Amino acid sequence: MIRSLSRLLQPRSIAVIGGGAWCDSVVRQCLKMGYAGPVWPVHPSKETVGGVPTVARLSDLPAAPDAAFIGINRRLTIETVAGLRAMGAGGAICFASGFREADSETGDGADLQAALVAAAGDMPIIGPNCYGLINYLDGALLWPDQHGGQRVDRGVTVLTQSSNIALNITMQARGLPLAYVATAGNQAQTGLAEIGSALLEDPRVSALGLHIEGIGDVAAFQALAAEAHARGKPIVALKAGKSERARAAAVSHTASLTGSDASARALLRRLGIAQVESLTAFLETLKLLHMAGPLRSNRVVSLSCSGGEASLIADSAEGRNVAFPQLSDAQSRRLRDALGPMVALANPLDYHTFIWTDAARMAEVFVTMMAGDVAIGCLIVDFPRADRCDPVDWECVLEAGEAVVRAQDKPFALLATLPETLPEPLVARAIRAGLVPLHGLDDALSAIEAAAFLGQSRAASQPVLASGAPRDIRTLSEAEAKDALARHGLVVPRARQVAGADQLAQTLVAFPPPLVIKAEGLAHKTDAGGVAFFRNKTCKAREIALGMGCESWLVEEMVEGGVAELLVGVVRDPAHGFVLTIGAGGTLTELWRDTRTALLPVVAGEIEDMLNGLRIAPLLRGYRGAAGADIASIVEAVLAVQAYVMEHREMLDEIEINPLIVTPERAVAVDALIRKGEKE
Known part of the structure; x- marks a missing residue:
């Protein structure tokens, strides 16, 4: 079923149902953020909620609300959802817990969740067991707590299954403009991918960040990736659960190597969704994507006035898909003229402090470094703390960086090795100058790697091959498996399946060496002593085979000359x-x-x-x-x-x-x- 979430996500009116502290917060936060539409609290006995007069019943509302925050107990939540649907509301956030996530404790959670979905029908609901959403573009907050964000005209969307992580992200001080922060809760009706697709429809959203605990509906994620690609809006994911989970009673090496994380990674890669490994890298990647979009390559130049910083970024790049291209002869000549004979010319470049405070010469060096075939430049600088130091001598960095942005069309990042040495006021100045402020070498390089992946990748057009759910699983013999695969074109050795000592003896006479004898019925035969190799005819072959502890064997040609x-x-x-x-x-x-x-x-x-x-x-x-x-x-x-x-x-x-x-x-x-x- 295709449901429009537009009224819920960009509401022109909001109903807040309940009287607890969380409902009070929803009302007050909407007023504080300057929400332009009406906020209607609903409570049977309280006169006000959040300082706004209430109505006693849904039927007393002046109109059907575009969005509702339901902050009452789980059973009343179901009844209220049915009432909102009947009156034509645009959708609801279901805050209450005690549904499917608590079924093992309550015994009725799954049934109540099914009843909730039935009550909603075709009216969108998000949750239950979730905080809801913040629309920083319009100042609409269906959010039962404090938050650290502010109104923006354009920004990224962060969508997570964890309400607490969403709350923490609103408190970031990295200069990342947040357009929406939304949580999905139990996803009883509306899943992560469906919410993501709806949020991408807003032209004010530049990129989508997903914190994923479980992917769930693969087809929905494929649709989300296709939607994002069509709109030119990149997606970055932070996927929980990276630890490998080998299958119980693994029979093959493959099963022990391939866990849920490996398959999730493969899916995200196939869908053209960049994946990062930490929450801080997640935020830095979204910031880079918002300001610069996907990068056209993974080629980077790095500039610093310290050899130590040049070494740090080079070391941080090890094992990552980022490259520091060598300088051209023309670049080297221009840099030598600007920096003199005592500076070793390389990328990463330590330009020393000979030109420090000379913003014009600094800009000349930086522009020269950016002239090659590179996608982004990183100017490494950590500013002194303003409460104890005088940062005036660092003004040259911002001046030179702004000149670089004006002189060429590639993103130029102001990169601090320590997050605290690039505080919010300086971040704001950097953004006004057109610089991309990045925090931390590892996180910055993760962001660059992800943005370069997004610049090269495309969502796969072929849908993922869905699996069945087979029962009574059995392991085919090696001979059966090879025969089945050979019928589909796999090349297998010439072989003969034999049973009993007499047939084994006859086969060994007829079958020319070099050959291999394998015991049938053993997993990991080599480890169990069930494989023997014979390059020449030998009377011991039969004796060795009979000592393998089995009654049938596979005798086959030995494949030699392997690379x-x-x-x-x-x-x-x-x-x-x-x-x-x-x-x-x-x-x-x-x-x-x-x-x-x-x-x-x-x-x-x-x-x-x-x-x-x-x-x-x-x-x-x-x-x-x-x-x-x-x-x-x-x-x-x-x-x-x-x-x-x-x-x-x-x-x-x-x-x-x-x-x-x-x-x-x-x-x-x-x-x-x-x-x-x-x-x-």
């Missing part, structure tokens, strides 16, 4: 679809943890990008003159696995090829595992 061993795995994630993992394979897979993940379906180019992102990528390309792997064959193998998944998605639980031995001519799956069940 590398890879893992190719697919795991069903009920929340996100099917997660593809490609990485360094073999017995040390979990030790190396050299993997890349994506959500199915993928195309050949995405598979190649995953391979190029591995630490063993140089080996695959041919390391130090050695022969490289046949990359096209690896891609074909992954696409064969995907073809099987797509055909069996309703029954499939997981697949693993480990190892996929890749040679200069082919890619061969020498071990395979499939777990599948019946349709639910």
Whole structure:
């Protein structure tokens, strides 16, 4: 069902239902923020709420409110929602708790939440168990507490599932203009993605920040990403729950490597949503996106008057997808003329203090550094505290920075290594000068990395492949798994399945070496002593095989000449679809943890990008003159696995090829595992 949230999010009238301190706060905060519309408190016995006269019943209101804040107990909340719907209200915030989130304690929370949704019908509700929202553009607050924001004409939207985190974000002092701060609570009716899409419709919103505890409706998030892309508004996410959660009784390496966080990351990446790792990086990224938008590349120049700061930013960049391009000859010549012979010319640049307080020469140096193929410049400077020091000698920085902004069209950031050395008054001055104020080296580089990702990425047009919910899951034998995958194009070794000592003996006579004998029915056969290799005919092969403690074996050709061993795995994630993992394979897979993940379906180019992102990528390309792997064959193998998944998605639980031995001519799956069940 498509519901319009516009009346709820940009209300022309607000009803506040209840008489507690939270309702009093809603009324007072609206008045304090200069909300232009009427605020109508509703209470059966109190004469005023928040200093405004009340009416006793909903029916006494002069008109149906565009938005209502319901601050009463959970059972009365349901009754009130039904009444608001009947009178044609635009929507409601349900503040009360004790619904689904408390079902284990109350025993009736889930039932009450279902009743609440039924009472709302097609009228939008947000919550229950949430603070609500703040519209700083129009001064409309359906918010039961203090907050630290102020009215703005344009800004970013922050949407979170945590009311307390939302409250904390309103208290930021980083110069981030907040257009909306909204919470989603239990998402009983209206989910995070639906609220996000509605907020992006406001032309005054520049970017969307999502704090996500659980993604939930994947299709809704795909629609949100498509909406954001169409409107040219970037999304950045802070996803909770990064700890890996290996599956219970993991049979494969893939299952132990791929947790809920890996699949969520893959989904966000696929949707073109940038992901950051901390709340401070989240705020800095939103600030950069608001002022500069997505960056056209990850190429950065850094300027400081200290070698220590130049080293710090260089070290902070390690492991990040940011680059400091070398200076051109023309840049070096101009810098040498401006700085003299004693300054080492490099990027990051320590321009020393020889030109400090000479704003014109500083600007000349900064503009020269920005002349190359770079997306953003970072001027590192920490201002002295004004209560104990005289900051007058730092005026040159703002003057020179403003000159750089006027001289070229790339974003230029004023970057403080310590947040407290770039306080709000200076942040405001920097913004007026056209500079992007950033706080903290790590957070600033995270913001640049995210903005560069957004400048290059596009939301995938193909929908995520939905998984089924199979029951009675069983593990196919290796022979069954290989046969099934081979029918979809996967290359497997020539093999023979045998049972009993006599058949084993006959097969060993007929099957030429080099060969491999594998015990059937064992998980992680190598670790359990269930694999033996024979390069030449030997009378011990039968004896060794019989000592494996099984009654049937797989005898197959030994694949030689391998450049590398890879893992190719697919795991069903009920929340996100099917997660593809490609990485360094073999017995040390979990030790190396050299993997890349994506959500199915993928195309050949995405598979190649995953391979190029591995630490063993140089080996695959041919390391130090050695022969490289046949990359096209690896891609074909992954696409064969995907073809099987797509055909069996309703029954499939997981697949693993480990190892996929890749040679200069082919890619061969020498071990395979499939777990599948019946349709639910």
